[in-house]
Each structure stands twice: as structure tokens, then as C-alpha cells.
Amino acid sequence: MTTQTTAPAATDTGAAPSRVRPSRAGKPNGQWKVDGTTPLNRNEEVKQEGPPLAVRERIETIYAHQGFDSIADDDLHGRFRWWGLYTQRKQGIDGGRTATLEPHELEDRYFMLRVRSDGQALTPAALRVLGGISTDFARGSADITDRQNIQYHWVEIEDVPEIWRRLESVGLETTTACGDSPRGFLGSPVAGIAADEIIDPTPVLLRIKQRFLGDPDLADLPRKFKTAVTGHPSLDVVHEINDISLVGVVHPELGPGYDLWVGGALSTTPRLGERLGAFVTAEQAPDVWHGVIRIFRDYGYRRLRNKARLKFLLADWGTEKFRDVLETEYLGYRLPDGPPPAPATRPGDHVGVHEQKDGRFYVGAAPVVGRVGGGTLTGLADLIERVGADSARLTAHQKIVVLGVPADRVDELVAGLEPLGLTARPSLFRRSTIACTGVEFCKLAIVDTKDTAAGVIAELEQRLGGLTDRLERPIELNVNGCPNSCARIQTADIGLKGQIITVDGEQMPGFQVHLGGGLVGEGRDAGGLGRTVRGLKVPADEVADYVERLVRRYEADRDGDETFAQWAHRSDEDVLR
Template sequence: MYRYDEFDAAFVAGRTEQFADQVKRRLSGEMTEEQFRPLRLMNGLYLQLHAYMLRIAVPYGTLSSRQLRKLAHIARTYDRGYGHFTTRQNIQFNWPRLSDVPAILKELASVEMHSIQTSGNCIRNVTTDQFAGAAADEIIDPRPVAEIIRQWSSLHPEFSYLPRKFKIAITGATHDRAAIRLHDIGLQAATNAAGEIGWEVWVGGGLGRTPMVAKLINSFVPNEHLLAYLESILRVYNRYGRRDNKFKARIKILVHEEGLESIKGQVEAEFAQIRGGVLTLPQEEVERITTYFAPPDFRNQSVTKLDIAYESILDPAYGRWLDNNLNAHKQPGYASVTVSLKPVGGAPGDATAEQMEVVADLAERYSYDELRVTHEQNLVLPHVALADLRTVYDALVAAGLAEGNVGTIADMICCPGLDYCALANARSIPLAQEISKAFSAPDRQKEIGELKIKISGCINACGHHHAGHIGILGVEKKGGELYQITLGGDATEQAAVGKIIGPGFEAEAVPAAIEKLVDTYIARRTEGESFIDAYRRLGDAPFKEALYGAA
């Protein structure tokens, strides 16, 4: 994985020192909260309902064991003993004292981490496929390009004060596990007629108040010109993006109102001017950064196949874990292991300091000192030998991290909601906890199959409810909390925005409503048909009738 060079180290150390002085002036009263706000946001520090919240960048979701241990230390020393992993592959601490934040940032800098550009109207943390560099279906490891984009976008002088925040996602596989079509810019690996690898560029996606699926603006941009093309898009957005209305300031609105062809023409005009200039990526520089992401020195394995059916007979819980939590690896004898952060009755995405240390130890011993954060709020050990799976599983059982529920109805995405967030209208975590209890039976989960539930506590959609097969949005109505249900959302290469199917429900009625939707699906599905495929075939009608009765 990438290591800081001298510039990175000096850059982060300098920013940490600057912010320490700013915090000192805020605490002494030399600076008001209004004056402090833009400075803290540049360093990922939010003021939420009850306390400050610090969001720490995990570029393209990749961590070392040393870094995760440091996060565990910060959770134990400066917070309340846990951290919350987010849909941008970052981690948030919800209870740091302002006076401790400079010390936290200094601790982070010691392991090549920071919180820069995790908030504000800038280019945010670049996200990617959690199995990058390991997945059997991968065309190319996207992380070297993600790192190049990180270096290009960090404190970019032209794009530090954009009309609104800007998010980029990238995947190197044919199957989109990074939700690229729901980002301001999405990049997907592609090959041209000559067999060269480049990138499809999608623009204008996003969730929030006005959810939209991105549009394909260019079907093939070579690696060497990718930065120039991205810069061209950002220039057009920075010039024409709405600054008079924050609700219409995202690039998705610009693309929608101006039209894709108009935006594409302006981007191509910019690209024609800067193509071939200083933004052209030298092949030797691409190769230099790529060496940081070279595959581990894999050892030949005697175990190259798993008999999951047999293991399920011997130990059903272990069999479920093997069946749901493994992803096919490009190296024979290995698998990528997803560590579920979705225990029954737990807060999705939360991990205690002790659990982080367990996962760090497992990564060091069994995954070549590497792990990942997923945008679905889980962790991944990307390179585990099949022969070591039982040992890893047993360690996860002891740590309370062995739920075999990845991809099932219990593997929910959930924002912090009204328990923490000042923007939220409703609670998200308690609802997720109740749904997980209602569907905790493993046999029920298996009967249902893949079904993605995503929950947001407000229209900002930090829980990606628009992209859930079943989405749940908390709204405020007459001083109370109500929950709207959407159906048909999808974050894959078949990206779609879910549709509200009727009036909202009180919190206590939501689990029963989900049961009705699931029962309707099971009663009407064809053999092997998933929930999302059944919904696309059947449409709204049977699900509406199940919830609200015949029209």
C-alpha cells in the first residue's frame, strides 16, 4: 500500500500544527465558533448534536494493521471506546473533546493518516471497490489511479472552494461494487479496440435531496489523460455550478439542467486545451506508484477448494459465514473475507477498540498486513489463505465479529441519524437494530437471499436509502418521526433510484412492513429470483397492496 513521501509527511505535519494553533485560539476565546467553523471543517471536524465529531480519511478504504491499531488507541484514549465506519470508507469518532483534537491529529500523522478534505466544498475522499487488487473479476487494480487522484486533488488551488462537496468513486471490475453511478464522477475500468485499459467516465450522479444516476460522458479515457479529463470536468463545474442555492449546487443539477451534450461539449473544449500538458501522466510515474500496490508474495497453498456444504453440516454457523462472507480471489488458495460490523441488535458500522485490535492482529498474521473499509460499513481482510479461514473465524467469534450475514437482509447500511446528527429528522440506529432482531434467524435470512436495506435519518441520504432494494427515510411530521419506504434502488452497474411507494410508517410499524414486503416477494418470486429482480418484473402494485391494501 502507499507510503507517504517527504512532501506528504511535511504537508500533514504542517496542517496539524496550524490546526493546533487554531484550536488554541478557539478555546481561549480569541476566535468565535462562527470564525472557527470553516477552519474546523477543513480538518474534518463537525459540531453535531451533543459533541464534536471527527471524520478521518481512509483513502480508497485501504488500511494497514498499524493504522487500525492507532484508530483503536484513539477510540480508547480520546473517545468512548469505539469508532463508526462510514459509507465513504472513512471512520468517525463521535465524542472527542475539542482540546484533544490536535493530539489526535498528531497521533494520526504518526501513522500516515489525517482528516483533511473529509468535509467542506472540496473533492472528498476517493472511494473504490473493497476487493481492489484481489477480486477474481478485476480488470485492473484501481488503487494506483485512486492514489494519483488523491495527490492531484489534495488542496487543489482551483477546487478548494467548489459550489458544493464533490465525490469520486472508481472500480476496476466489471461488477460495480463502488456505486460509481451514484457519484459526482464515477470511473469504471474499460478496454478499447486495441486491448488497452482506460476508463469509462460517468458524471452527474448523487443521492441526497435530488437523487440521480450518473450519465456516461466518455466511454474511454486513457490513463495518461485521466487527470486532464477530470480537471476539465471540475473546471466546467466550478465555473457554472450554482452558488446561489446549495440545494441546486451539485454537478448532477448542472448536468440535468444544461443537458449532457452541452456539458460534454464544454468539457471536451477544456480537455482540448490542457490535453498533452502538465497533467499528462508519465508512464514511469504511474509505474512508480503502482509498485506500492504490488500483490503480496503469495505462498503456494495445498488447500485450493472449499466444501462449504460439508462444513455447513459440521458447523452451520461456520458454513453460513463461508457462504456469505467470502469473495473469490484471483490467487488460487485464497479468499477475501468480509468482517461484518452488523451484529444482531447492534449499530451498523460500529467497532470497539478491542474489535479493531483483533481485526488488526488478524490482518497482520493472515492477510499480509492489509485490510479494507467497505462503503457498506464492514471491514475486509483481502488476502486470507483458505487453510487459515477456520482460525480467522474462531478469532472473530471470540470478538463478536463472526456474523455470517454479508449481503443478507441483516447487512444494513445506516447513518448515525438523530442520535448524533444535527441535520437528522429521525433516528436510524434504533430502527436498524429492531429490523436486525426481526430478521435474525439464519434460516430466514437464507430463505430471503440477497436483499439490501439502507436507512437514512434525513433527506441528505448518508445511509444511501435511495440505493436500497428497500430504502427507509426518516422524516419529521408534526413533531414526530415517520419513515417512508422506497423500493427498487440499486447501487451496482444497474444503478437505480428507489421509488416512494406510499405514506410513511411509525417506527414501531416498520419491521412489520418489511415483513410484508418480504413475504410478498417470497410468494411471487420465480426460482432463484432475487428481491430486486422480482421487483423489476412485478412493479409496485403487489408490494403496495401488501402494505396499504387494494386501491
């Protein structure tokens, strides 16, 4: 097969390859502008043997007609991801076998399909399409992820072209929803409508998407690339844990624009993003985004996948060098220095009733750990039309926000959400708990997450209802099924990392505990990673007991308005067990 590559032409940036030193071990890191584009592992070979985005044509013309068994292995386990498709976990395989079985033994003949929303306002028509896909093709499944995606399960390859047709009829897509590519963009759920907004990020997101989404030159990155853009003072897009974030600020001379952050990501080696100190105007933002993603493409480490995220390059370069390379090699001009974002004004989940700048209202509602389903999405579309509201957006906290509610219909909307499994007045733990997919469908997971978290919420609502009314802010509980931190365990008040534990000689599902993390966009005065409580392993069926004990101890011990994170970091480990 003829080898193809999307390596940049020499004239793409005019960059000289001497800026970056070879690795200390003397081995090439697979940096295209340093080491050349020869692939150093099988994953890189697959991407160069055939453009990943080209697999769509094979899905539509071959695989959807000939079925699962016709799918070529490199497409099934590689290129499908560029169109949002992963095989899901075979049912009945417990988490203790995750590490002992080969990937093909874990996978089923069904797919998870991820739909990106990119901060888009979902009209009733779009919600009905999303609900109909769930009902018709995904056995009623649909989850709101903490990346503002909708995620389906039980999808069959034969149905994928029709799903794409329906999505595209309402302006939605799965393009690069997974894979080594620009993943779904996080956008402020209240963009353009919040009374206290600094700048509306909608035009920036649209321009980036229109110019670059699906660009073959950006479809072969070292690993995934995550984007967040907000202009709201609640800092509602978890900007510290994205590869690039543009955060609304007001420059004292240039007016509203964006503060530029790069290099954030969690997984097994968490690292919070860093400010470059550069101010970016709305007009410059798409080019700045393009510059940062090309730095990652050209200089990112490709030899080892566990070292291939942008955060590792930033750690080696530092912010000063990164900014210099961006400005001199990719932009061709200097960016002005700018101010940092102010501390968040309130939690960025937007739960509750809030007045818009036009006198109407937006209402943030919580499902249980992001689970919605076809009936909920379709029913929400009907409710929005019935009360005369406009649309809805998804949040980075597995919530949904209804936009443009007339003032005299707010109570009707709030009441109508409840039968749909949504609530604008959730309990503290329903509001603040998120969970990843877990062992139910994920091939990497070790423990159940969604049902475990739902059960814990129900228990804590019974046990802590009165106490939580006395707490000034939610206490986040993030539940993850493996070490990869899709549910952001290191940045939660209470983060639970799934693993198989041994209690009295018996193996069982359980969790390692992280405490005291937080992001400034979640209402924290300062963000940071949580601490691991050494040696503490909590059985899955004792999580509610542990959280209740911990919250009661915090309520009794806290000093004045001390936050949970502050208390957790100062307390002795014996107190936290």
C-alpha cells in the same frame, strides 16, 4: 478584512464565459466563468474571506490551547469542515425539535471527526492507530461509513492536533473530509488483489491524491465533490451516485482503462450519474479528474446551495455539452469513445471468502450497520498479524475486507472475527442493512437509525431465518435519519426516510418508505431509483413488522427469479403497505 479568492486565472483553461447562458430567471447563478466571483451568499463570502484550509493552523496554535469558547464562528460553522470536523448534536434533544431549534441550540461542544481512507489498505499499524484514537479520544466510538470513512464522535478540540499526528504517522488524514471540497475517494476494496480484476485503480487514486488533495485551487467548490474509482467487475464503488466515477472496462483496441461517469448524487433531489461515452486510460485519468472538478468549480451554481451540486449543471448542459467542454476547454484533446461497463458479476460488498490472484484469500466481514469501535479495530489488527494476513480495506457498504489471508489460516481468521463483532457469514439482513448516524449525533437527523436498524436486524434474524435462505440475493434495507439520504434510501430495495409522523393524533418517530431502488454495483441487472409508497408512514417501533410482512409477500408473489426491485415496481401500492 481583505477578500481572498481561489478563482481561476484567465489562463487556467482559456475558456470563454459565453458557453453558458444566464439562468432563465435572469438572476446570476454564481458561476465564476459566467457571473464573476463576487459571492452571492454568506457561505461564499466566508470561503473568500479566508482560505478554508488555513484554519488548520488556528486549530493547532490557538483553539487547541484556548478551548472551544475561543473558536471564531466562521471557523466553527464553516472552515472546520475542510478538516473533517462538525459539531455533533447535543444529547437529549429529540428529533421532533430538530426543525424548531437554531443550529447553535442543537450543537454540543464535541465534534464528529471524519477520517478518509481513499481506498487505502489499512495495515495493522494503521488499524491500531484508528482503534487507539477511538479509545483515547472518542469514548470508544468509530463507525465505518458508506463513503469508506471512519467517523468518530465525542472529539474535543484540544485533542485534534494529537489525533492528526497519529493519523499522519500511518498515512491517514482528514483533509477535505467535509466541506465544499473533494471529499474522500471511493476505491475498490479488492484493488490489486482480485483474481477477476479488470484494472488496478490504486495508481490512479494515488496520483490524484498526491497531485490534488489539499490544493487551495480546489478548496472552494460550489458544494461537495465525490469521487469513485474501481477496476473490479462487481462495480463495487456505487459509481452511479458520485460526481465523477471511473469504472474499469476493456476497450477493444486500447485495452483496459476506464469508462467516465459524471453528475450522480442523491439527497432530496436524487439523480443517477451518466456516462459521457468517453474512454479514459490510466495515464489520462488524473487529468480527466482534474478537468471535471474544475468544470464544477468554474461553472457550478453557487447562488443557491440546494442547487449547487454538479448534477444540476449536468441536467442543464447534457452529456454531449459536458464532454465537449471537458475536452476542448480543460483537456485540450479528444477522448476516444469507449464501451460501457458490463453488468455486475456479483454484489460489490465482498462479504464472504474469496480467492485472490496470488492464491491467498480476502475475507469480507460485516459489523452491525458499520459500528466498530476502538476494541474492534485494535483486535482486528492483532488478528490480522496472528494469521499472517496483510491488511484491511473499508467498503462502500459499511463493511471491512481483510486482505492476503493464507489459505491454511482462513478458517482461523473467520472464527476470530466473530468475537470482534464482525462476521464473514452474516444473516441476509445483517449483510444488507446500512444506516446513517441518525439523531444520536447528527444535528440534521429526526429519528434514531443505528439502534433502530440493529434492533430490526435482530428481530428479522429470528423471524425470517428460514425464509431468507431461499432468497437468491440480499434484500437491502437502508435506514436514514432525515431526507438527505446519506444512507442511500432511494437506491435500496427498502429505503426508510426518517420523519416525525402522526398516528391516531400522537406524534412519534417514523419513516417514509421507498421501495425497489438499486445500483448495478449491488448486483442488479439495472440500476434505478425506488418508488415512494404514497401515504405510507411506518412507526419506528413497527419497522421489523413491516419489513417481515413485505418480505413474506415478495417471497410468495415473486415470479420465478424476479428480484425484489422488479416485484416492488410492478406491485400495486396496497400490496406494498
